[in-house]
Amino acid sequence: xxxxxxxxxxxxxxxxxxxxxxxxxxxxxxxxxxxxxxxxxxxxxxxxxxxxxxxxxxxxxxxxxxxxxxxxxxxxxxxxxxxxxxxxxxxxxxxxxxxxxxxxxxxxxxxxxxxxxxxxxxxxxxxxxxxxxxxxxxxxxxxxxxxxxxxxxxxxxxxxxxxxxxxxxxxxxxxxxxxxxxxxxxxxxxxxxxxxxxxxxxxxxxxxxxxxxxxxxxxxxxxxxxxxxxxxxxxxxxxxxxxxxxxxxxxxxxxxxxxxxxxxxxxxxxxxxxxxxxxxxxxxxxxxxxxxxxxxxxxxxxxxxxxxxxxxxxxxxxxxxxxxxxxxxxxxxxxxxxxxxxxxxxxxxxxxxxxxxxxxxxxxxxxxxxxxxxxxxxxxxxxxxxxxxxxxxxxxxxxxx
Amino acid sequence: xxxxxxxxxxxxxxxxxxxxxxxxxxxxxxxxxxxxxxxxxxxxxxxxxxxxxxxxxxxxxxxxxxxxxxxxxxxxxxxxxxxxxxxxxxxxxxxxxxxxxxxxxxxxxxxxxxxxxxxxxxxxxxxxxxxxxxxxxxxxxxxxxxxxxxxxxxxxxxxxxxxxxxxxxxxxxxxxxxxxxxxxxxxxxxxxxxxxxxxxxx
Ligand SMILES: Nc1ncnc2c1ncn2[C@@H]1O[C@H](COP(=O)(O)OP(=O)(O)OP(=O)(O)O)[C@@H](O)[C@H]1O
Ligand SMILES: [Mg+2]
Ligand SMILES: [Zn+2]
Numbered sequence: 001x002x003x004x005x006x007x008x009x010x011x012x013x014x015x016x017x018x019x020x021x022x023x024x025x026x027x028x029x030x031x032x033x034x035x036x037x038x039x040x041x042x043x044x045x046x047x048x049x050x051x052x053x054x055x056x057x058x059x060x061x062x063x064x065x066x067x068x069x070x071x072x073x074x075x076x077x078x079x080x081x082x083x084x085x086x087x088x089x090x091x092x093x094x095x096x097x098x099x100x101x102x103x104x105x106x107x108x109x110x111x112x113x114x115x116x117x118x119x120x121x122x123x124x125x126x127x128x129x130x131x132x133x134x135x136x137x138x139x140x141x142x143x144x145x146x147x148x149x150x151x152x153x154x155x156x157x158x159x160x161x162x163x164x165x166x167x168x169x170x171x172x173x174x175x176x177x178x179x180x181x182x183x184x185x186x187x188x189x190x191x192x193x194x195x196x197x198x199x200x201x202x203x204x205x206x207x208x209x210x211x212x213x214x215x216x217x218x219x220x221x222x223x224x225x226x227x228x229x230x231x232x233x234x235x236x237x238x239x240x241x242x243x244x245x246x247x248x249x250x251x252x253x254x255x256x257x258x259x260x261x262x263x264x265x266x267x268x269x270x271x272x273x274x275x276x277x278x279x280x281x282x283x284x285x286x287x288x289x290x291x292x293x294x295x296x297x298x299x300x301x302x303x304x305x306x307x308x309x310x311x312x313x314x315x316x317x318x319x320x321x322x323x324x325x326x327x328x329x330x331x332x333x334x335x336x337x338x339x340x341x342x343x344x345x346x347x348x349x350x351x352x353x354x355x356x357x358x359x360x361x362x363x364x365x366x367x368x369x370x371x372x373x374x375x376x377x378x379x380x381x382x383x384x385x386x387x388x389x390x391x392x393x394x395x396x397x398x399x400x401x
Numbered sequence: 402x403x404x405x406x407x408x409x410x411x412x413x414x415x416x417x418x419x420x421x422x423x424x425x426x427x428x429x430x431x432x433x434x435x436x437x438x439x440x441x442x443x444x445x446x447x448x449x450x451x452x453x454x455x456x457x458x459x460x461x462x463x464x465x466x467x468x469x470x471x472x473x474x475x476x477x478x479x480x481x482x483x484x485x486x487x488x489x490x491x492x493x494x495x496x497x498x499x500x501x502x503x504x505x506x507x508x509x510x511x512x513x514x515x516x517x518x519x520x521x522x523x524x525x526x527x528x529x530x531x532x533x534x535x536x537x538x539x540x541x542x543x544x545x546x547x548x549x550x551x552x553x554x555x556x557x558x559x560x561x562x563x564x565x566x567x568x569x570x571x572x573x574x575x576x577x578x579x580x581x582x583x584x585x586x587x588x589x590x591x592x593x594x595x596x597x598x599x600x601x602x603x
Binding site for chain 1: 423424551
């Protein structure tokens with residue numbers, strides 16, 4: 001799988017871009033605020049239908065697109081991808097429309113010029129993105145770790161993605177109902193709540209099971225790479241799933257162990273969650289939110305048995321995140337037989353000499369990669385000699401010879 | 402532009418703009434089209450149609466569909482099987498099912514589906530009316546034909562629960578492959594449901 005051409009219309013600071021993309025490593029450089037990050041974001045967005053930086057996708061449309069009061073403004077991203085079965089044409093449209101006094105936003109996806117559901121875009125182009133803020137995955141909020149995990153797992157399993165989006169819809173309805181029950185009492189709503197709870201735990205049972213399996217395979221790759229390549233057998237890293245399938249009175253490790261013992265039986269998992277939800281019902285009604293379920297999951301790193309977040313040095317945390325990224329690549333390769341496109345945004349400057357060298361080695365083994373940097377001097381000359389270079393300047397891209 | 406235009410013109414532009422799918426531009430275009438009067442009688446016909454819409458339509462007290470007469474044509478048609486009720490969300494769903502020509506029973510229009518997010522609960526739909534109708538009438542079957550969305554499915558489950566202690570048979574529309582659809586390109590949810598709803602051939 002290889003990206004051969006990218007064209008953008010009204011995406012971020014690109015009014016119009018037509019870019020042939022070469023194989024191997026492409027180095028994208030330019031001064032600050034010229035569009036390097038936006039370029040990688042576009043490729044990532046076509047692969048995952050998500051932005052790594054925002055949940056408000058209408059922000060991705062170019063500010064200057066359309067005239068004042070225009071009825072419709074469209075942002076377009078198109079990729080040509082060479083695959084084993086020929087060239088694929090992938091397209092995503094971001095459409096903002098003015099209807100009466102309201103603006104609406106929607107997205108359309110096309111594969112080979114045929115309209116498909118957004119989900120069907122997934123899997124046609126696979127990427128692994130590494131950005132400086134990934135270093136915060138270790139120390140940041142559970143919400144950012146879940147978001148990262150979901151995007152990563154969605155690329156690898158479409159069924160997971162569909163179940164997750166169904167789960168989120170049910171959750172939204174259930175939470176709305178809990179809020180109503182807080183205001184109006186439980187009398188008329190109990191039957192409807194039971195129906196939503198039933199659906200919620202059914203979807204949750206599947207998500208817990210799939211997450212447990214996928215995290216397990218990801219963890220194996222990450223642990224192996226960390227041990228063998230990054231620390232030369234000196235440190236053992238563990239990536240652990242922390243499912244929220246019971247109340248906070250139950251130990252997290254115990255929940256995880258229980259889950260791994262029942263991973264083949266989503267029905268039993270659903271039943272356990274249902275029991276836990278019954279216990280927290282009055283609390284949940286007061287809060288107007290569901291306190292148990294995969295939407296509260298987390299995952300953690302441990303080094304030599306200790307929490308990396310609490311006890312790890314900054315350097316150990318960096319190695320873990322680097323291992324995570326290399327593990328993602330290995331996983332996608334194992335799943336599909338093809339390497340993903342590696343996208344590195346500004347990370348070289350953040351890493352020290354040895355880790356930088358590990359990354360450059362990995363980079364040179366990738367069939368296709370794109371890397372951004374404001375500076376070219378931090379790269380070894382022999383590396384520069386082998387890479388294609390693009391200069392980005394105010395939303396325009398030129399190739400440098 | 403606002404103060405140079407006469408009030409009646411502004412008013413019509415404003416009213417058009419309240420319709421779904423119509424922005425300020427389209428609203429002005431429609432208004433000026435009517436004003437120029439190129440299509441003789443259009444404005445008068447339109448205003449008569451609008452008046453008739455509110456004066457001569459009502460809801461059928463049996464099935465809650467919109468109708469000119471009460472009970473509606475379907476409910477008063479003795480040729481139709483009055484013992485089978487098909488439950489739908491909206492009047493337009495009745496139109497769609499009639500177009501299939503495969504159903505000869507009567508309808509019950511709920512006027513929506515359960516959706517806590519939009520504040521729609523059982524009391525906001527014609528659900529009590531349906532239960533009453535089934536309990537008092539002489540029915541063989543209730544077909545639940547709500548949409549295959551989360552809201553439609555939940556509404557169907559709710560109705561199934563409420564109808565559990567009546568003697569009537571309750572069925573749900575089968576969900577399957579779209580006609581002309583390729584199995585290879587069908588997502589696993591649709592395919593799974595099509596398998597569940599398969600039929601005996603011999
Ligand atoms: N929706 C948008 N429309 C137009 N411009 C935008 C939009 N969103 C962001 N920008 C602008 O795009 C510019 C380039 O951003 P980008 O993050 O790609 O820069 P960069 O080249 O990666 O810079 P740095 O080296 O600082 O990371 C920014 O100045 C930002 O204001
Ligand atoms: Mg940047
Ligand atoms: Zn009727």
